[in-house]
């Protein structure tokens with residue numbers, strides 16, 4: 001695709017994403033992707049663009065981070081002919097799990113993955129909707145590596161550059177379609 005064509009599509013995707021001020025708390029501008037998900041044509045284009053850099057890279061698992069990450073990871077996994085793996089908040093997965101904790105603004109949170117979801121040396125793509133401080137994605141990298149997997153890359157729809165998430169993920173390949 002030409003550079004101009006790409007910019008046109010990312011600009012239209014940007015226009016559909018809705019800013020919701022002061023959600024879930026004062027001072028946060030929430031990037032609401034539900035209007036994008038509801039638009040069949042734009043959603044399809046977005047999935048193809050997000051999957052593009054990873055074709056023929058030998059990725060065998062795509063990890064989606066609860067909950068909006070699931071909605072993007074599933075169609076990307078289909079595009080890449082890879083398996084889909086959910087990474088969930090603590091206590092949600094039924095089988096044996098491994099865990100990683102990460103810092104929130106106040107306190108900590110824990111994410112879990114099934115212990116057999118990724119095998120040794122398997123190449124994994126991590127997918128979520130928004131890269132903010134990078135704490136969540138970094139905990140997911142830890143989960144993959146605890147299981148002996150290799151993080152091939154991290155694919156985000158949106159990157160909030162001013163929060164410097166990339167610094168927390170130094171040395172990792174990160175692609176984001178839309179930057180603020």
Ligand code: AMP
Pocket residue numbers: 028029030031032065066068128129130131132133134135136137165
């Ligand atoms: P972080 O760990 O700070 O990178 O935060 C990433 C997680 O929080 C992702 O799962 C996002 O879905 C969510 N998130 C953070 N900031 C926003 C925002 N401004 N709008 C929507 N979701 C956000």
